[in-house]
Amino acid sequence: MQIPSKAIIPEDKLTRYLLVFRDKDDKSKFLAQAGFTLDNAASLQKAIIQLITVEDAIKDGKNEYGIFYRVEGMLEGVNGINLAVVTIWILRYIDDCFQFVTLKPRKDR
DSSP states (O other): OOOOTTOBOOHHHIIIIITSOOSSSOOHHHHHTTTOOGGGHHHHHHHHHHHHHHSOOEEEEEETTEEEEEEEEEEEOTTSOEEEEEEEEEEETTTOOEEEEEEEEOOOO
16 A cells, blocks of 8 residues: 555654654655755655655554555655665544654664
8 A cells, every 4th residue: 555645744743753853763864865954854755755646555553643654765865875664654633644753763673
């Protein structure tokens, strides 16, 4: 199954979390390797959407808010460097919409 390209990616998730340095669980340095910064957050959003249009989603649990899905693959960087990532999505029970939850580096198995 594929996450639809119209899935919700909250801007705050990009500009106030993923692309901002954090003392704990920082992802901004990882994303910066591929050229993603606060100045081009829209490019990160576009790359995430591109990823979900080519890779399948795998059911990954559920809670009282919805069903979680995982999409793994290569995130195309703006500088030509690609990053192996895992993205997490939720299919919300309240409105049957997919929403982006987070992104993290993929650890090789």
